Amino acid sequence: MRSYAPQKAAILAAALIALALIFLMSCSTGESPSTVIRTAPNGATIIVEENRSIQVVSVQVWVRDGALYEATDQVGEAMMLHSAIIDGRRDNELLAMAEEFSALGGKVSGYPSYDFVSFIATAPSRHFDLTARLMQKGLVGARIDEEDVLRARDVVVKHIASYEQSDREAVYMAGLATLIPGHPYSVSAYGTKRRANELAAGDLQDRYERMYVGENLVITVAGDVDAVEAANLMESLFSSVPAGTRAEPSSTQLPWPTNNPRVVRNGPGESAYMIINYPAPAGDSDDVAYVDLLLMALARSRVSRLNVALTRENDLVKDVGGGWGTHVQPYPFQAWMHLPVGNVSLAEQATVDEFTALTQESLSQDELDRLKNLLLTEIALGNELAMEKASYRGYWTLVGGDDFLDNYFSRIASATPADLRRTAEKYFAPEGHLATVLMPQ
Amino acid sequence: MTRRMPVTGQTWTIAIAVCLLAALACAASAEIHHVVLDNGLTLVVLPNPWSRAAAISIMVGAGSKYDPAGLEGLAQITNELLFEGVGETPSDEVHDELSAMGVEYKCLTSEDTAELLLYGHENRFEYMVDMAATTLSEPVFLVGRLENEKKVALASYESELADDWNNSYRAVTELLYDGHPYAVTPLGTPEGMDAVTIPHVQHFYQEHYSPPNTIVVAVGDLQPESTLTLLEDAFESYVNPAEPPDPIPVPERTDMTVRKLYGGERDGFIQIGFAGPKPSETDDLATLSVLMAVLGAGTDSRLYTMLADSEEEVVSATGAFASHRAEQVRLIIYALGASDAETVQDILDEVERMRSEAPNARELERAKENVIGSSVLRMQRNAEKASTIARDHFLGLPLSCCETYIEETEAVTAEQVRAAAERYLVNPAVVLQRPGNPPKRRGL
Numbered sequence: 001m002r003s004y005a006p007q008k009a010a011i012l013a014a015a016l017i018a019l020a021l022i023f024l025m026s027c028s029t030g031e032s033p034s035t036v037i038r039t040a041p042n043g044a045t046i047i048v049e050e051n052r053s054i055q056v057v058s059v060q061v062w063v064r065d066g067a068l069y070e071a072t073d074q075v076g077e078a079m080m081l082h083s084a085i086i087d088g089r090r091d092n093e094l095l096a097m098a099e100e101f102s103a104l105g106g107k108v109s110g111y112p113s114y115d116f117v118s119f120i121a122t123a124p125s126r127h128f129d130l131t132a133r134l135m136q137k138g139l140v141g142a143r144i145d146e147e148d149v150l151r152a153r154d155v156v157v158k159h160i161a162s163y164e165q166s167d168r169e170a171v172y173m174a175g176l177a178t179l180i181p182g183h184p185y186s187v188s189a190y191g192t193k194r195r196a197n198e199l200a201a202g203d204l205q206d207r208y209e210r211m212y213v214g215e216n217l218v219i220t221v222a223g224d225v226d227a228v229e230a231a232n233l234m235e236s237l238f239s240s241v242p243a244g245t246r247a248e249p250s251s252t253q254l255p256w257p258t259n260n261p262r263v264v265r266n267g268p269g270e271s272a273y274m275i276i277n278y279p280a281p282a283g284d285s286d287d288v289a290y291v292d293l294l295l296m297a298l299a300r301s302r303v304s305r306l307n308v309a310l311t312r313e314n315d316l317v318k319d320v321g322g323g324w325g326t327h328v329q330p331y332p333f334q335a336w337m338h339l340p341v342g343n344v345s346l347a348e349q350a351t352v353d354e355f356t357a358l359t360q361e362s363l364s365q366d367e368l369d370r371l372k373n374l375l376l377t378e379i380a381l382g383n384e385l386a387m388e389k390a391s392y393r394g395y396w397t398l399v400g401g402d403d404f405l406d407n408y409f410s411r412i413a414s415a416t417p418a419d420l421r422r423t424a425e426k427y428f429a430p431e432g433h434l435a436t437v438l439m440p441q
Numbered sequence: 442m443t444r445r446m447p448v449t450g451q452t453w454t455i456a457i458a459v460c461l462l463a464a465l466a467c468a469a470s471a472e473i474h475h476v477v478l479d480n481g482l483t484l485v486v487l488p489n490p491w492s493r494a495a496a497i498s499i500m501v502g503a504g505s506k507y508d509p510a511g512l513e514g515l516a517q518i519t520n521e522l523l524f525e526g527v528g529e530t531p532s533d534e535v536h537d538e539l540s541a542m543g544v545e546y547k548c549l550t551s552e553d554t555a556e557l558l559l560y561g562h563e564n565r566f567e568y569m570v571d572m573a574a575t576t577l578s579e580p581v582f583l584v585g586r587l588e589n590e591k592k593v594a595l596a597s598y599e600s601e602l603a604d605d606w607n608n609s610y611r612a613v614t615e616l617l618y619d620g621h622p623y624a625v626t627p628l629g630t631p632e633g634m635d636a637v638t639i640p641h642v643q644h645f646y647q648e649h650y651s652p653p654n655t656i657v658v659a660v661g662d663l664q665p666e667s668t669l670t671l672l673e674d675a676f677e678s679y680v681n682p683a684e685p686p687d688p689i690p691v692p693e694r695t696d697m698t699v700r701k702l703y704g705g706e707r708d709g710f711i712q713i714g715f716a717g718p719k720p721s722e723t724d725d726l727a728t729l730s731v732l733m734a735v736l737g738a739g740t741d742s743r744l745y746t747m748l749a750d751s752e753e754e755v756v757s758a759t760g761a762f763a764s765h766r767a768e769q770v771r772l773i774i775y776a777l778g779a780s781d782a783e784t785v786q787d788i789l790d791e792v793e794r795m796r797s798e799a800p801n802a803r804e805l806e807r808a809k810e811n812v813i814g815s816s817v818l819r820m821q822r823n824a825e826k827a828s829t830i831a832r833d834h835f836l837g838l839p840l841s842c843c844e845t846y847i848e849e850t851e852a853v854t855a856e857q858v859r860a861a862a863e864r865y866l867v868n869p870a871v872v873l874q875r876p877g878n879p880p881k882r883r884g885l
Contacts, residue, residue: 034491053491055817055847103739103807105814124810124817302540370541377543377562380493384822 036227037402040235042214042243045402047393048234049220050227051386057125057223058386059135059234060118062394064216065207067114067184067191068328069247075184076156076191078211081204082117083155085138086110088148097134106131114189115283115328116398122387125224129233132221136237139212144204152204156196163188167267167438174263175277175332175436183251185331213244218397222389253282253329260434262348266441271318272341273438276351279427280333283326283399289411290423291324291333294358296371297420298322299335300378305354306335316347328399332434333427341439348435355433358424362417372412473830473840474665481653482676485830485840486668487660489823495661496560496824499573500831502685503649504553505629506622512636514629518590519642520548520555525586527576532586535572544569549828550627552767554835555649560824563661567671570659574675577650582642591634598628605705606775609872613714613773616698616870621691623767651683652676658831660823691716691769694868702874708757709780710874713788715866717763717770721837726770727812727849728861729763733772734808735800735858736791737761738815741807744774747791748784756784768836772865780875792866799859808858812850 034050065082067075086108098108106123119139123131163169169188176186190196219238221230256279267273281287298306299322310317317339324333335355339347363371383389396404475485505516524546525532539546544561557576559569601607611626618624628634657672694716720726737744737760748756757778764771774788800808820826830840 051491053489054821056821103741104810105818107818122818124814126813301543302537373562373564374541374543376493377565380562381545381560384492384494386821 034227036231038231038235040214040238042239042241043246044214044217044219044235044238044241045397046231046234047218047220047397048225048227048230049222049389049393050225050230051223051389053224054386055125055224056122056386057128057131057221057225057230058120058122058390059128059131060120060220060387060390060394061135061139062116062118062218062220062398063212064115064218064247064398065117065211066112067187067189068249068251069211070184071250072182072184072187074191074195075187075189076195077199077203077207078117079112079159079190080149080152080156080196080199081144081207081211082110082112084144084148084152084204085142085208086119087155088144088151089138089142090147090151091137091143094134094137097130097137101127101130101134104130106134108134112189114185116395118391118394120387120391125386128223128225128230132230132233132237140238140241142208142212144201144208146201149199149201149204153196153199156190157193159190160188160193160196163190167265168273171263171265171267171273171436171438172275174265175275175434178260178263178436179256179277179332179434180254183254183329185327185329210244211247212241214238214241215244215246217241218394220390220393220397222393223386249329251329256330256432258429258431263434263436265436265438267438269438269440272339272344272440274337274339274344274347275436276335276348277332277434277436278334278355279432280324280326280330281427282330283328283396284401284404286407286411287423287426288326288400288404289408290415290419291427292375293368293371293412293415293420294424294428295322295324295333296374296378297358297363297367298354300374305357306351309350309354310337310347314346314350316343316350326399344435344437344439352430352433355424355428356430359421359428362421365417368415368417368420372415375412474669475840476669476673478652478673480680481651482679483656483834484669484672484676485656485658485834486663486665486672487658487826487830488663488665489660489826490662492662492823493563494560494823495563495566495569495659495663496558496822496827497566497569497573497660498556498558498656498658498824498827498831499577500554500556500656500658500828500835501577501650502553502654502835503555503645504551505625505627506552506689507645507649507686508622508625508629508633509641511633512629512641513625513633514591514594515633515637515641515645516555517550517594517628518587518634518637519645520550520557521590521593522582522586522642523576523580523646524548524557525590526581526583527572527579529581532583539572542568544572551832552623552627554832556828556831558824558828560822560827563663566659566661566663570671570675573657574679577655578676578679580646580650582639582646584639587637587639587642591637594628594634595631598626598631598634601626601628605707605710605874608702608705609710609712609775609874610773612700612702612872613712613870614771616700616872617694617714617716617771618691619698622689623691623769647681648683649686651681651685652679654683654685655679656831656834658827658834660827660830688768691719694870697869697871699871699873701879702872703877703879705874705876707874708778708876711774711776711779711785711788712872712874713774713785713792714870714872715772715868717772717865719769719837720765721768723770725857725861725865726763726765726838727846728853728857729770729772729865730765730812731805731808731850731853732795732858732861732866733761733763733774734811735804736795737774738808738811741804743791743795743804744776744788747787748776765836766832780873782873785871785873789869792862792869795862796859796866797863799855801855805853805855805858809850809853813847816846816850 036048065078110119317337320337322335508515547558549556615624756776759776761774
């Protein structure tokens with residue numbers, strides 16, 4: 001194998017990363033002729049990312065709707081409406097189009113979250129026109145009837161039952177209920193069975209009229225299409241959607257409590273499962289890029305700090321991982337692990353030590369360059385499919401804001417060890433963590 | 442002194458022409474570039490300026506069909522061991538280094554080939570090339586890793602046995618290729634794996650891992666000429682002189698064969714296989730895909746319609762496809778939920794109808810769309826593109842095959858489909874997997 005002098009290798013790596021970032025920035029700013037970003041007269045954001053290397057197109061509609069836009073005791077309506085549209089509607093013309101679409105190799109999917117609901121149609125790009133019109137037919141001028149509600153309720157109640165039977169989910173939610181009590185993020189976004197049974201077609205129709213409006217829509221297209229023509233078509237197909245009023249969150253984030261006692265739940269099995277929560281920034285924060293880089297340091301790759309400390313050096317856990325579901329409002333950064341019951345305290349302390357170390361000592365420039373590369377790799381490999389590209393655009397526009405990606409990539413490029421240390425100090429104070437544990441009975 | 446040219450209509454014409462040429466060059470750069478070196482090594486670059494991901498596939502004609510008798514599993518173990526220690530760097534450090542660099546890898550062994558696939562961000566492309574070339578050129582085959590690899594291979598073998606689909610597919614291939622190495626899964630056999638030693642691995646490497654028997658395919662935002670030069674330089678020490686082995690002829694099938702399996706988690710499972718032609722010796726590849734789609738892809742397909750119309754709703758899912766992944770096309774039909782002779786006969790009756798009754802216009806159109814749709818949806822990742830190009834090379838297909846696939850599929854006619862059915866849907870290998878234990882023998 002060739003060997004490089006470490007300094008030369010570092011300079012080369014830094015130069016390559018800088019070049020890669022410049023390219024990514026040019027893609028994400030919309031300056032590239034292959035990407036169109038525009039706001040339609042009714043307020044809908046339209047983003048088209050042209051990609052001629054794949055013969056596929058994904059057309060997606062992201063709606064600013066979800067539990068975050070519902071009172072905590074009313075949560076469930078947004079999910080039910082999403083399900084009524086995806087699983088419930090039996091409009092004959094729509095069904096015929098969907099059947100035709102499926103026969104041509106198209107796939108329809110979609111997922112709801114706390115901050116948004118999404119509708120996704122992906123097909124060979126030669127059927128772009130049908131794909132776009134299917135989305136229009138499904139989402140513009142929808143009428144929800146009681147039959148639709150029955151079908152949607154069936155789907156939602158199954159989700160709730162599955163959620164209620166999951167011990168992992170219970171311990172996960174117990175942590176959120178302790179950290180952000182009363183916030184919509186602290187309850188299941190599907191709501192309760194009672195709520196699902198209460199909702200009627202009129203409730204869902206009202207919500208649809210209020211939330212599925214131009215100001216709340218982000219329409220994304222990625223794939224083998226002409227970007228300008230595709231943007232024109234989407235704008236035209238959704239032009240009859242009224243502008244409406246932009247949705248506002250029903251809650252504000254509560255202050256993150258400190259010195260939290262450990263939360264323990266009992267469950268089946270022979271080993272424990274522990275989640276360690278730390279505060280993290282809101283989706284539109286400038287800190288998001290830095291926290292993502294810290295995530296790379298702590299929990300990505302075989303040589304991540306948590307894996308080395310907890311698995312290799314001390315043999316405290318069977319496995320360890322970490323992640324962060326970036327949301328509109330702050331949501332925990334988490335490390336999770338399976339471990340022997342007797343190691344819970346030691347593993348909690350070792351985990352806290354690793355988070356704390358990031359607040360006390362700056363990363364080396366070499367390590368930071370490596371982390372930047374890891375993050376860019378994760379993004380590159382996670383954005384090869386047309387569906388992934390369109391989802392990435394939709395997600396970050398709703399969670400981070402219209403110009404989020406421009407800032408995000410430039411922040412990764414310019415991040416310094418001092419930036420990461422300052423960010424770690426802000427979020428990873430030892431007294432801010434909360435351990436939630438699922439203990440075998 | 443610089444001489445300024447006046448901006449005239451002619452200048453604008455030239456400027457526009459230059460822009461058009463540049464655009465054409467950009468479009469052309471998405472074409473496959475390849476070179477065969479003097480030593481026989483084939484290097485391929487597919488530029489993809491739309492992606493930040495890069496992938497490199499190194500594929501060698503060293504698949505399980507070359508396993509010597511009694512050493513079934515040798516090809517798989519050799520391929521895996523290649524990456525268990527690279528140059529002077531031991532295994533765990535190699536894997537740590539790759540993970541730290543954000544480079545993913547897979548070692549994939551099929552009946553025909555052994556592949557090392559590396560992919561990651563484009564700024565690690567040179568590192569990936571270097572790693573791949575060193576792996577291939579300077580194998581170390583650590584004794585200490587052999588037993589571990591055997592354990593991993595055995596675990597995969599057992600997991601394959603425990604899976605209804607894989608177990609039935611294995612039985613179908615055993616029936617289709619009785620007496621040929623294809624009859625054995627690429628993982629080998631427990632006895633074969635157990636018998637493998639490091640000298641066996643070294644000998645297998647010497648016999649098969651040579652430049653004329655290897656293709657290197659790179660896909661990413663790569664400049665073709667400089668990438669080919671980079672690859673040529675990196676692989677210059679890959680010099681093993683062994684020649685590609687002679688083909689191993691596949692025996693012709695002359696009759697229908699049936700096997701019953703017991704156990705499994707499903708209510709019942711039927712798989713029926715037919716031996717297709719060699720991809721390199723037929724013009725029917727696209728036709729065969731369309732044929733199997735007419736039979737079993739989607740809710741409009743003949744099998745789906747026939748089973749949905751039947752009074753006994755025992756079949757929960759059915760399908761049919763043509764697998765082009767080996768040096769002989771396999772045509773597979775499956776039905777979940779049933780394992781009775783009546784359902785098998787119903788399926789074979791539908792196959793018989795296929796041999797005599799060409800698809801109507803709607804059937805043909807739907808089947809083509811299904812084939813094209815699944816093909817383009819699958820071929821989005823650079824790693825998949827690299828693997829497919831490499832595999833097509835070993836199947837004897839032109840390097841442009843996947844680019845012309847849509848056109849070839851669209852050109853298929855109804856009569857070609859019927860004729861292909863008549864020619865290839867013969868002498869089926871039928872496997873019925875039933876839940877529970879085998880029936881006890883009467884008498885003794």
